[in-house]
Amino acid sequence: MKKMKRLTILPVFVAASLILSGCVQRTKSGKPYGLIYDHLAIPTQHVIDWLTSVMGGSYGWAIIAITFIVRMLLMPLMLKQAKGATIQQEKMASVRPQMAAIQERQKNASSAEEKTAISQEMMALYRENGISMTGGIGCLPLLIQMPIFAALYAAIQYSPELSKTSFMGINLGNPSIILAVLTVLIYGLQAYLSLFGIAPEQKKQMQSMLFITPIMLGGMTFVSPAGLGLYFFVGGIFACLQTILVNIMRPKIREEVAAELKKNPPKKVVTPVVEKTEVKKKSNKDSDRPNNNRLRNSGKQHRNK
Structure with a gap:
């Protein structure tokens, strides 16, 4: 700015x-x-x-x-x-997270009407938060x-x-x-x-x-x-x-x-963008977490044997 x-x-x-x-x-x-x-x-x-x-x-x-x-x-x-x-x-x-969400949508906007609507959303974000x-x-x-x-x-x-x-x-x-x-x-x-x-x-x-x-x-x-x-x-x-x-x-x-x-916390006008690093960390945690269903099925198979 x-x-x-x-x-x-x-x-x-x-x-x-x-x-x-x-x-x-x-x-x-x-x-x-x-x-x-x-x-x-x-x-x-x-x-x-x-x-x-x-x-x-x-x-x-x-x-x-x-x-x-x-x-x-x-x-x-x-x-x-x-x-x-x-x-x-x-x-x-x-x-900034809300601004990042709007900017991401601006990049992907295909029509002039959509770009105008997104610009108005950015102005609303500024207005609502002074x-x-x-x-x-x-x-x-x-x-x-x-x-x-x-x-x-x-x-x-x-x-x-x-x-x-x-x-x-x-x-x-x-x-x-x-x-x-x-x-x-x-x-x-x-x-x-x-x-x-x-x-x-x-x-x-x-x-x-x-x-x-x-x-x-x-x-x-x-x-x-x-x-x-x-x-x-x-x-x-x-x-x-x-x-x-x-x-x-x-x-x-x-x-x-x-x-x-x-x-007076910032007013939410749009859904903030989740940072890629956060998503990556979350996916890594999920992959490291043991799959309960898989463990349960393997236990059943062991008992059947």
Whole structure:
């Protein structure tokens, strides 16, 4: 489910960011104007200029300060979402046998009507057990940050002072391969940390998606001004800290979910699938058990002799 969610959200995120950043128009003389520039870029330029004066004239530290403020404001929301995602994962684990039964029937379904009915059964399973179709992972933090991306992009691109400023040897107005590589590495670390404390079955599903977010954000950093790349990179550091906090919280969340499931066991919508290993063990036990009828018949034959 998390895999499907990432595949759905990231392309939308990239497309919306590019659209927002491309909504700046220019006059014949080259002066920028438009909704994004007038209402996002100019105010952002003023904020960056003010923070630069506070930070000793460094535009780079001003961008880092903006990243810190945005991430601290979003941290409670992100932690709440991460907790919700963990709760949904535990609930999904409790109904996994029923999900396996539905998935098995989906594979063997021959008609469109049958597939539709089975899909509705899966939705009923989620609904009856209070499981979100998206696995508890929302896109609100990304939606909140999109205007910030667009504002920073336009502010850096169309600000003469900011576009010509360097930070630690990196020109903030031009793309930086160094920041692109660092962004890939930091979000790769965040993806790796997210695997800690995850069930083996879920970890297997998530491993194939580990490189999606780092590569996409690294690509965006590579084609964007380095000032925006700096925002992505520092944001990745906060993402790592957030993931560590979630990993610390996860055992307690699991205990709470387990206690709740003990009081209110999962509702059965379909008959769970009996695992093949269980069937094999059962058949082995049956084969090892002596056949009473056979023993009784052999006893009769012995007496007749």
